[in-house]
Ligand SMILES: Nc1ncnc2c1ncn2[C@@H]1O[C@H](COP(=O)(O)OP(=O)(O)O)[C@@H](O)[C@H]1O
Ligand SMILES: Cc1ncc(C[n+]2csc(CCOP(=O)(O)OP(=O)(O)O)c2C)c(N)n1
């Protein structure tokens with residue numbers, strides 16, 4: 001059974017029940033949404049990092065791992081346009097982790113918490129015989145009306161993405177193959193895998209703007225995450241390859257490793273950028289707002305009525321369209 005089918009089965013099982021009092025959104029978005037006050041809601045999500053699945057301790061320093069564990073969780077709150085507030089941390093510690101490692105890990109975790117303005121308020125500590133596991137629960141908040149769901153995209157919307165795509169996946173491949181690790185040009189790629197940052201301020205600004213119809217964060221890669229957004233919205237997406245935001249180092253790494261940059265950009269995963277849709281008239285507002293945050297944003301395609309996610313290579317009219325739905329990272 002695949003990861004997607006498993007989550008669907010879980011959702012079908014518990015989704016049959018009526019929404020409990022105060023529950024606004026359960027399984028299916030980046031966070032569950034629960035009523036907080038008349039005007040505001042809590043946003044809740046959890047993400048695990050598992051040794052050998054999400055990180056390799058041979059090249060992942062403890063400090064950066066502590067930061068990443070926080071950032072990937074905070075990113076799910078940013079994806080709803082929320083403000084991160086509290087964290088719970090469950091540690092499954094293997095016998096090979098010494099005190100120096102643990103101190104560095106906690107220093108990284110603490111620095112990220114400080115940066116995002118959230119507090120660690122509890123958790124659990126257990127032993128794990130083989131794989132180190134780091135599971136965090138994040139709690140954020142936002143005004144009820146400002147929360148941005150995956151389900152709001154409408155035909156005619158433009159599709160936007162923050163930052164650049166594919167860097168973390170390229171960095172991971174460099175680490176795996178032990179290539180180019182001393183090359184200063186590749187630093188941004190390696191750093192993006194080890195220590196991504198969540199786009200909290202941009203998410204908040206987009207939520208405040210009122211012009212964004214749907215949003216999520218990119219963890220599994222554009223091909224999968226845009227498919228999630230489209231499925232939840234009951235629409236399809238068209239993406240133009242030439243509009244995807246890359247990075248000069250991606251092209252160099254692709255030559256070195258004999259890979260295609262576009263594969264990293266659409267299938268690689270762990271970008272932790274925001275993917276969102278808005279009507280064309282909102283384009284100016286979005287550009288101005290992102291410029292104010294010093295975050296690049298790119299319009300990469302548009303939403304259509306017909307289901308499916310299609311990549312257009314070459315020009316809009318003559319490129320061969322290619323279905324890419326759910327071609328990103330999958331666990332099972
Ligand atoms: N084991 C599970 N039990 C209940 N809900 C789950 C489980 N795994 C995933 N989900 C829910 O399914 C949705 C998709 O999960 P996931 O793909 O991990 O989201 P994301 O990529 O944003 O972290 C989320 O709403 C999440 O809360
Ligand atoms: C050692 C190692 N191998 C492979 C990967 C690549 N990888 C692992 S999980 C993942 C996708 C994102 O993780 P996931 O747990 O699916 O995050 P979520 O969608 O739940 O937020 C990727 C690209 C990695 N980061 N480290």
Ligand SMILES: [Mg+2]
Nearest residue numbers: 030076079217
């Ligand atoms: Mg997410």
